[in-house]
Amino acid sequence: MSLTDLPPGGARAVARCDALAVAPFSDMQGGLFRAYLTPAYAAAQEVVAGWMERAGMQVRRDTAANLVGRYEGALGHAPALVIGSHLDSVRDGGAYDGPLGIMLGIEAIAALNAQGRRLPFPIEVYAFGDEEGSRFPAAMLTSRAVAGTLDAAALDIADAAGVTLAEALASTRDYLAAARAPGATLAYLEAHIEQGPVLEAEGLAVGTVTGIAAQRRYAVTVGGMAGHAGTTAMRLRRDPLAGAAAMVLAVEQVARGDDSDVVATVGMIEARPGAPNVIPGEVRFTIDVRSGAEDRRDRAAKAILARIVEIADARGLDCAVERIHDLAASPCDPALMDMMDAALAAAGQPVRRLVSGAGHDAMNMAALCPTAMLFIRCRDGISHNPAEHVDAADAEIALRVMLGFVERLGESCAS
Numbered sequence: 001m002s003l004t005d006l007p008p009g010g011a012r013a014v015a016r017c018d019a020l021a022v023a024p025f026s027d028m029q030g031g032l033f034r035a036y037l038t039p040a041y042a043a044a045q046e047v048v049a050g051w052m053e054r055a056g057m058q059v060r061r062d063t064a065a066n067l068v069g070r071y072e073g074a075l076g077h078a079p080a081l082v083i084g085s086h087l088d089s090v091r092d093g094g095a096y097d098g099p100l101g102i103m104l105g106i107e108a109i110a111a112l113n114a115q116g117r118r119l120p121f122p123i124e125v126y127a128f129g130d131e132e133g134s135r136f137p138a139a140m141l142t143s144r145a146v147a148g149t150l151d152a153a154a155l156d157i158a159d160a161a162g163v164t165l166a167e168a169l170a171s172t173r174d175y176l177a178a179a180r181a182p183g184a185t186l187a188y189l190e191a192h193i194e195q196g197p198v199l200e201a202e203g204l205a206v207g208t209v210t211g212i213a214a215q216r217r218y219a220v221t222v223g224g225m226a227g228h229a230g231t232t233a234m235r236l237r238r239d240p241l242a243g244a245a246a247m248v249l250a251v252e253q254v255a256r257g258d259d260s261d262v263v264a265t266v267g268m269i270e271a272r273p274g275a276p277n278v279i280p281g282e283v284r285f286t287i288d289v290r291s292g293a294e295d296r297r298d299r300a301a302k303a304i305l306a307r308i309v310e311i312a313d314a315r316g317l318d319c320a321v322e323r324i325h326d327l328a329a330s331p332c333d334p335a336l337m338d339m340m341d342a343a344l345a346a347a348g349q350p351v352r353r354l355v356s357g358a359g360h361d362a363m364n365m366a367a368l369c370p371t372a373m374l375f376i377r378c379r380d381g382i383s384h385n386p387a388e389h390v391d392a393a394d395a396e397i398a399l400r401v402m403l404g405f406v407e408r409l410g411e412s413c414a415s
C-alpha cells in the first residue's frame with residue numbers, strides 16, 4: 001500500500017516517519033541525517049506541510065523556520081494548545097526521534113477534523129527545526145525562539161563550514177519574532193519515543209513523563225605544539241590529543257564515580273591538522289553532562305572541569321572551555337500529568353510515570369505554558385541510532401491517549 005493510501009492513525013504516523021528517513025529527506029547516503037536548514041530539511045518541511053494541510057490545518061513557517069499547522073477552535077481567540085516535536089535528526093540517527101511526535105500531532109488533528117470536532121481552543125502543531133544541535137554549535141534554537149528565551153547573541157553562530165545562521169536562513173526576517181505572544185499558549189504537549197528501556201522492560205506501550213533532566217554542554221579546546229611524528233622525542237612533546245584522551249577518561253570517571261543518575265559524554269572530538277605523521281597542534285571536543293537534579297549535574301560538571309585543568313597543567317597544554325548549552329531540569333505540569341494518567345487509563349493502559357534523561361523542546365516551552373509529555377516504547381531502548389524502532393500498534397495507543405488528553409483539556413476549559 002502506498003503512503004497516500006494508508007488509513008489515518010498510528011500506523012500512518014510511523015510509515016510517514018519511515019518515508020522521511022531516506023533521500024531526499026536525508027542529507028546522507030545510506031542513513032538519516034537531517035540537520036536544520038539543509039536541503040533535506042526543506043524537502044521534509046514541504047511534504048509535512050502538505051500532510052498538515054490535508055489534516056485540516058492552515059500552515060505557515062515562522063521566522064525561525066519552524067513549520068506550524070493551525071486547527072481553529074470553537075472560540076475565536078482562545079490561547080492555543082501547542083503539540084510539537086522536532087524535524088531534525090542526529091547524524092546517522094533513527095527515523096522516530098522527533099518526527100513521530102509531529103506525525104502523531106497531525107494524526108490527532110486529522111481525527112478531530114474527520115469528526116468535525118472543534119475544541120474550546122485552537123491547536124497548533126509545531127515541527128521544530130533545531131532540537132538536536134546537529135548543525136550549529138547550539139541546540140534547541142528554534143523552540144527557544146518560540147518560547148521567547150533565546151538571547152539575540154546566540155544567533156551569531158556558524159556551522160562547521162562557516163555558514164552563519166543568517167546565511168542559512170536566507171531571510172532577513174527577525175528570528176526572535178518567532179516568539180509566541182504572552183498568553184497565547186494554553187499548554188504544550190509532546191509525544192516522543194522513550195529512547196530508553198523502561199517501558200519495554202515493564203511491558204508497557206506508553207507512559208506519562210514527569211520531567212526532563214538538566215543538561216549542560218561545553219566546547220573544550222586543548223592547545224599544544226604541532227610537530228613531526230618521526231623526529232620529536234616523546235619527552236619534548238606537548239601533544240593535545242594525548243591530553244584530550246586523558247580528559248575524556250576523566251569525564252567518564254567523574255560521572256561513574258558519582259554513582260547517581262549523572263551521565264557525561266564526549267560525543268565529538270577533532271584533532272588538527274589531522275594527519276598520521278603530524279603531532280596535533282590543537283584538539284577540540286564537546287562534553288555533555290546531565291542529571292535529573294541540577295545540583296548533581298553542576299557538581300559533576302565542576303569536578304570534570306577541575307580535572308581537565310589539572311590534566312592540561314600537568315602536560316603543559318593550553319586549555320579553553322566554553323559553556324555552549326545550559327538547560328535547567330524541567331518538570332512537567334502536575335495537573336497535566338494527572339490528565340495524561342487519566343487518558344492512559346481510559347485507553348486501557350496501566351498508568352506509569354517516568355523521567356526523561358533525553359532533552360526535548362518541552363524544556364523550552366515550559367517557559368511559556370504548562371507542559372505534558374507522553375513517552376512511547378521503542379525497541380531495546382535504542383535511539384540516536386539507525387536501529388531505532390517503534391511498533392505501529394504502540395503509536396496507535398499513543399494517538400488514542402493524546403486524543404483522550406486533548407478531550408480532557410477541553411473539558412477542563414469548559415468547566
Ligand code: GLV
Nearest residue numbers: 132357358359360
Ligand atoms: C536530544 O536528543 C538530546 O537529549 O540530546
Ligand code: MN
Nearest residue numbers: 090097132384
Ligand atoms: Mn535526539
Ligand code: MN
Nearest residue numbers: 086097098131
Ligand atoms: Mn528528540
